[in-house]
Amino acid sequence: xxxxxxxxxxxxxxxxxxxxxxxxxxxxxxxxxxxxxxxxxxxxxxxxxxxxxxxxxxxxxxxxxxxxxxxxxxxxxxxxxxxxxxxxxxxxxxxxxxxxxxxxxxxxxxxxxxxxxxxxxxxxxxxxxxxxxxxxxxxxxxxxxxxxxxxxxxxxxxxxxxxxxxxxxxxxxxxxxxxxxxxxxxxxxx
Numbered sequence: 001x002x003x004x005x006x007x008x009x010x011x012x013x014x015x016x017x018x019x020x021x022x023x024x025x026x027x028x029x030x031x032x033x034x035x036x037x038x039x040x041x042x043x044x045x046x047x048x049x050x051x052x053x054x055x056x057x058x059x060x061x062x063x064x065x066x067x068x069x070x071x072x073x074x075x076x077x078x079x080x081x082x083x084x085x086x087x088x089x090x091x092x093x094x095x096x097x098x099x100x101x102x103x104x105x106x107x108x109x110x111x112x113x114x115x116x117x118x119x120x121x122x123x124x125x126x127x128x129x130x131x132x133x134x135x136x137x138x139x140x141x142x143x144x145x146x147x148x149x150x151x152x153x154x155x156x157x158x159x160x161x162x163x164x165x166x167x168x169x170x171x172x173x174x175x176x177x178x179x180x181x182x183x184x185x186x187x188x189x190x
Contacts, residue, residue, distance in 0.1 A: 031137035039131070049081050060075070077174065081109075081119050086104045098133070
């Protein structure tokens with residue numbers, strides 16, 4: 001019973017998400033299906049990141065001093081975006097064979113990068129790696145062990161799918177940061 005309920009909820013979320021996406025070409029491979037998912041999360045995240053004004057890029061909920069809340073140590077908005085880009089490069093780079101850029105030295109992303117334009121470009125470049133990895137996926141190589149986070153090896157398909165799941169998770173946090181700054185996320189304003 002629980003499995004059926006979860007399936008209906010998941011199908012409802014997928015159909016709701018796809019209602020906002022432009023019509024996509026027929027999906028004929030697993031890689032193409034994953035690429036479509038990467039494109040969906042990419043469009044939502046890039047729009048959200050571009051919607052945050054540069055003067056709010058260092059926003060963190062800790063600055064709101066909400067009584068009873070503990071936001072110490074959470075990422076700034078910019079930090080969240082850089083972390084996501086770094087994770088994308090590590091996971092999708094491993095899955096697609098792309099080299100992780102030298103500027104990515106840890107999971108937090110490049111600490112020295114502070115300009116919004118640079119951070120947005122880093123994020124966009126990380127999604128290029130995702131599309132490349134999805135295009136390289138075949139039934140024969142989907143379970144090959146590839147580099148993953150922390151020097152671990154993961155199945156290629158895990159690197160692809162986990163990166164997309166992680167991106168949606170981080171998008172949820174970005175959406176909250178936008179709303180805490182009085183900005184309606186672009187995906188919610190359509």
